[in-house]
Amino acid sequence: MEKLKIAIQKSGRLNEDSIKVLKDCGISIDNGKDQLKASARNFPMEVFYLRNGDIPQYLKDGVVDVAIIGENVLKEKGGNIAVAENLGFSKCRVSLAVPKSSTYAEIKDLEGKRIATSYPNTLNAYLSGKGVQAELHIINGSVEIAPNIGLADAICDIVSSGSTLFKNNLKEVEVMLRSEAVLAVSPMIAEKQREILEDLRFRIKSVLVARQSKYILMNAPNDKLEDIIKILPGMRSPTVLPLAEEGWSSVHTVINKDKFWEVINELKQLGAEGILVCPIEKMVL
CATH class of the missing domain: 3.30.70.120 (Alpha-Beta Plaits)
Known part of the structure; x- marks a missing residue:
């Protein structure tokens, strides 16, 4: 039997929200601890538990048909991968932040500055659109500590509540992108899987409208x-x-x-x- 292969984040808040929306759609998943792949009992679906940053490549290669992923990650690494549905949860923003002591007034103040980020493509596109050139330091991990250790003058990172910025004596100065979880579709999805996807979308829409x-x-x-x-x-x-x-x-x-x-x-x-x-x-x- 043909199945729809869906990728979700291996762990974290997005994983929990993704499992919940599938459960609310009436889909029961047999997933044991530390499994990387699981099947649904009552829906033609296989679930792949992957690192968030790896999911766009799996979509591009057609290893999975669809994925529940943060829009911020998709824009950074996904190229032109299509979005089938905005899911309304796991909301955040990709923002620029500087030390609270900074006299930042406008984006031009970052001209020639050092900016630490895990989102180089998003940041480059934003700065280019504003006519600003800066020196980017690509960091995977705790970007917010970069100004405190003298590595950068500013950071570009995801922000939810803003508490992490506050703890690191930073202030948010530019919101570059507002993000939420989305249902993304592989450009290589087959026709049979697309039919199953339409059934899934119908269920998801019913759940999301009910939540509102x-x-x-x-x-x-x-x-x-x-x-x-x-x-x-x-x-x-x-x-x-x-x-x-x-x-x-x-x-x-x-x-x-x-x-x-x-x-x-x-x-x-x-x-x-x-x-x-x-x-x-x-x-x-």
């Missing part, structure tokens, strides 16, 4: 129904059912979690009561 949504139920006075329905950003229109108590209805709908508190406050002001909020496991559009 909440299902809400409420009791609403009938004389306020029209106003309440106007503020509900539902998929089409809410479901309205009469309650046993005269003059009241039960209203059911789906709202985006980012608008949740704003909408809930408006509903309460219009007289809605007994508002029940439920998570959504899957949502097929």
